[in-house]
Amino acid sequence: MLDLQWVREHPDQVRNAMARKGLENTDVVDRLLEADRTRRAELSELQEAQARSNDVSREIGELMKSGRKEEANDRIAETSLLKKEIREREEAARAAEATVNALLLEVPNIPHETVPDGSGAKDNEVVGEFGERRKFDFEPLPHWEISENLGLIDFDRGSKVTGAGFPFFVGPGAKLERALIAMFLDLASDEGGYTEIQPPLLVNEDSARGTGQLPDKEDLMYEVPRDELYLVPTAEVPVTNLLRDEILESETLPIKYCAYSACFRREAGSYGKHVRGLNRLHQFDKVELVQFVKPEDSYETLETMRDDAERVLQRLGLPYRRLLMCTGDMGFSQAKKYDLEVWSAGQERWLEVSSISNFEAFQSRRMRIRYRPQGQQKTEFVHTLNGSALALPRTVAALLEHYQQANGTVLLPEPLRPYYGADTIG
RNA sequence: GGAGGGGUGGCAGAGCGGUUGAAUGCACUGGUCUUGAAAACCAGCGUGCCCUCGCGGGUACCGUGGGUUCGAUUCCCACCCCCUCCGCCA
Structure with missing residues (x-):
């Protein structure tokens, strides 16, 4: 607010x-x-x-x-x-x-002056495209066919056991998921300097309100009414609320957290080919970055955080593009936001895998996260930022499609191999 | 889940119906002293909101929400959280 x-x-x-x-x-x-x-x-x-x-x-x-x-x-x-x-x-x-x-609570955040005006996705600015889209000497398959052929993901049994959008990752598929999570966390913590957090996956109402999921977006979250708790739609919720109602010492800033969590989203709405396979799930894995910074630093931090997210895609060798979101496609609480989209070779379209946002004091004011600037009695609200690095399912989709081989196997990029424990899937 | 203890300012810790926003200590800030530092001494030191150009004034806040009372940090009720013991459990 x-x-x-x-x-x-x-x-x-x-x-x-x-x-x-x-x-x-x-x-x-x-x-x-x-x-x-x-x-x-x-x-x-x-x-x-x-x-x-x-x-x-x-x-x-x-x-x-x-x-x-x-x-x-x-x-x-x-x-x-x-x-x-x-x-x-x-x-x-x-x-x-x-x-x-x-x-x-009905008044949205003010967009930063550098944010382009626009009414929707078509007005987002493509700020850059990175990496090479691979040229195939065979017809590349979409990831759901690759995973079917290699037995990586069981969508049907997921539907049986829970419902659509809750797949089982099986054997090498499960191992790939685990490898990616470990690699992303290592990148963020060891190289990025983010402190690793394992957050609770259920949060109370105050927390949901703190990051702005309530009162407006309750349709997004799964709810456990008996205990008045919500399943987290992203690690942003517990990790940002970690410092709710606290006054931070100026020297401790910036505070940088990274966290893996499963994310649960109801995503009521569209079905069709755009939600096929891993494109849109009700439960998925994600590594999230969160920072608490001094107001004067937040826009510089937005850029470095975006770099941190992009580095993951670079390390995986996947072609991606960077979007600066326009005012109309930005969301209620953000002041400025980038999206990263990875190229899906099998579907021939861009898939959003990361979103990096500066909230300025919009969240911290709600959560009363303050700090005391040096030599000053009065406290001020910190600025909060978060970004995905990265959401797994679409990354997996792009990875399988990009690195598939004519014989049906997938040759993993070099940095991922030690985590997966082999060079090839299949 | 059962029994007991407890939640007070940045921290520690008093107060237990009346002028208490709250003793005391530590921390912090300014000053005196000192060649400098330490020590000592003096002074200051919570937050939100409202009024005011300003000086300043008012009001609320002692886990949260109710209640009793002219008046509650102090009494009563409910809830939340923490600690100890027992039970259960991965």
Whole structure:
């Protein structure tokens, strides 16, 4: 969420930002400002009444102490009306506060000035294309056929046991998955300097709210209502919430975490060839990067974090491209976001495998993650960033397709071999 | 799951119905002293919100939410979390 006081002082910038993000209706801003006026008026009235009440109580205390019991009793008799007033005003102030908070949660983050305007995927800027798309002297197969032929993934039994989108990885398929996770984590921790985290896979409501999955996107998450918990849609949720409600020492920044987790997403919606095979699952593996940085560093960090994610694709030798997301395709909480898409040789299309975002203080304000700048009493909100490095299923798809051979086997890229324990699958 | 103990400021730790935002110690900041440093001494030192151009003032906050009371950190109820013991369990 944005800073209420800032919104109060810059309503036009907020309206402008919403328009850039393609939100026609900016009257939330007006409703918010109005609600804020109401809230402050109610609060003043309440506090004034409380001040009077405190004065009376103090007097009564003094009278009691000096033994003037009857005078005290007279004063006590006078208080009932004031008590009633306070009770009512408390109610009103609370309601006003709740209205303001609810409206504030409806206001999206402000896009950074370097973010291109646009209304959807077509307006994203392709900032660069890297690596060579392989030329095949045979017809490359899509990954679902490769995995079928080699017995890597069992989609049908996954459907039987759980449902569509919950495949079994079997034998070499399972081993490949494990190898990639280990390799990605090593890259992030040993080379990238990220501290490795194994987070819980269930989070409570406060955490889901903290990273912005609630209140709006509850359809995204699987829920365990009996215990009021949610299955994580990404490690971003537990790992960012790790520092919720904390005040960090300035010297500890930047804080860099990497985490592997299974991710659970309901993804209600489209079916068809674009979700075939590994393209879209309800449960998948991902290694996520999260950073907490000083505000002045966050845009530089966005670039280095993007480099960290790209390095994984480079190490795997997979062709990919980098997209700078436009205002309309960016999402509610982000100020700036890159996507990385890997080339799928068997499907001949780009697959999103990573998304790297700067949230500025939008998340940290909600989560109250602050730090104390050197030589300063007042705390400030840190900036948070996160990025995938990488999401596994589509990476696996591209990997199998890119490195498939005419005889049906897959020749793994050199850096992956020690993790997999062999050069070839099949 | 059962029994007991506990949750107070950055940390440690008092308070247990009245002017307590909260003793004390440590940490931190400024000053005195010193050639310099340490020690010592003096002073300051929580957060949110509201009002104010500013000085400043007000209000709320002692795990969370309710209740009793003129007044609650202090009493009552519910919930959450932590610790110890028992049970169960990978």
